[in-house]
Amino acid sequence: MPNDFNQQIIEEFRARGGVVGGPFEGARLLLLTTTGARSGASHTTPVAYLPDADDRVLVIASAAGAPRHPAWYHNLLANPRVTVEAGVFTYEAHATVLVGAERDAAFAxxxxxxxxxxxxxxxxDRVIPVIALREIPAGPPNIAASSPGEAIKLIHEGFRHELALIRDEVRRSGPRVGAQLRINCLAMCQGLHNHHTGEDTMMFPALARHHPEAAPVLERLEQEHQKIAVLIEDLQRVISIEDPDPLVLLTEVERLTWALEDHLTYEEEQLLPLLAG
Structure with a gap:
């Protein structure tokens, strides 16, 4: 059973689509459910995570510097198949403990x-482990929402939250843009591209069939996707420079943020009533 403090975080996380306040406000958190190494029972723990390349996320078994590894780490050593709740999405993942140079680079x-x-x-005295979580493909995403409209709203809030984190990280980056910040930007760009591709190829055509009167709205949204794709490419171009200027990077992040916020607001105003119907 989780302790009372963890249970409060878990309940708030699930109620607010992955956003929590208090000491973890502004952090990237996920809920990690492991299978007990001895008991075989499920245990859910909130943990901080780092975006990583190749569709992975990283978690760190720090236990706040305690002398022993946390229980969830021992659990995933015995049973590396875990469940990840990442705000909107819940998925099964395979946990791999990083070793050697790969672990050291990720921890750095x-x-x-x-x-x-x-x-x-x-x-x-222990070397704090770094663990990669890679999603196990299992068909359509499992979204913690009671309706398509709620799902869209939660996904949008996730992008708003991530962009706010990245803007803050760029502002605090100082004269040099770190490697993890680069990965954060690229992961967000890839996620946004995937989301818009899904809308263009699945959701918008379905809405067009059921609501032909919405054709002008859908056309505008598709055009905005194309404009946002250009902004994503601009951001990726800046972040790919060996030593990008943080002010230039911040400008590109803010351009994308403003354009995306206008787009998301318009989409919610126009499509949520159709999805509710």
């Missing part, structure tokens, strides 16, 4: 983005 990126990880390592 984490420290570069938040020195608290280094503080945790300094408190303990």
């Amino acid at each position: 990126r984490a420290v570069e983005s938040d020195t608290g990880w280094a503080d945790y390592q300094a408190k303990t």
